[in-house]
Amino acid sequence: MNExxxxxxxxxxxxxxxxxxxxxxxxxxxxxxNKKMLLLGIRNNGQKxxxxxxxxxxxxxxxxGYLEVLNRNHTDIKEHYHLNSYNKETNLYDGIKANFKxxxxxxxxxxxxxxxxxxxxILKDSNELYKNGKANYTSHDLxxxxxxxxxxxxxxxxxxxxxxxxxxxxxxxxxxxxxDEEVKK
Numbered sequence: 001m002n003e004x005x006x007x008x009x010x011x012x013x014x015x016x017x018x019x020x021x022x023x024x025x026x027x028x029x030x031x032x033x034n035k036k037m038l039l040l041g042i043r044n045n046g047q048k049x050x051x052x053x054x055x056x057x058x059x060x061x062x063x064x065g066y067l068e069v070l071n072r073n074h075t076d077i078k079e080h081y082h083l084n085s086y087n088k089e090t091n092l093y094d095g096i097k098a099n100f101k102x103x104x105x106x107x108x109x110x111x112x113x114x115x116x117x118x119x120x121x122i123l124k125d126s127n128e129l130y131k132n133g134k135a136n137y138t139s140h141d142l143x144x145x146x147x148x149x150x151x152x153x154x155x156x157x158x159x160x161x162x163x164x165x166x167x168x169x170x171x172x173x174x175x176x177x178x179x180d181e182e183v184k185k
Contacts, residue, residue, distance in 0.1 A: 032076060084121060
C-alpha cells in the first residue's frame, strides 16, 4: 500500500513560505466510487491534489483528510496520502504553503481551513478515546468510555467537515457526509 509521506517546508530568501496563485474551486465526481473530490490545489510538481469527501466509516468514526492525485481520466487514484502529512515538520498552514504553487483558497481561507482541519483531527482522536474508554497502551483500570460524549463529538465532527466542504466549494445542497445515518439517531 502507499507509504505515509512527509513533506518539507521550503522557505524563500526572506524566510517566508512562497506566495501562491489562487485558482478556481472545483468539485468533481471521479469515474469510480461514489465520493466527490474537492480540488485543494496544485503541488509544486504540477499535480492537482483533491481532498476526498468526508464519510462515516465502520459505524463509529469519520474518515476525512484523505488527499488524492487522480489519473488523467479520473478513473483511478494515482497517489493517496493524508493531509496531516503536511504538518509533520511544521504547522499545517506552513506545510501547505511550502508544498503548493496554487490553492483554491486565499490566505485567510487557508488559515480557516487549517483551523478546521486541526479541529477535525482533535475531534477524531477524542472520539476514539471516548469510544474505547482508554488509550490502550496498557491495561490500567481507568475507563472513561462515554456514549454521550461520542455522540456529541460525532455531531461536532460532522459540522466541522461540512464547513470544510463549503469552504472548498461544495454547494450546500450537496454537502452531505456519506454513510452518516447512524449519527443522526
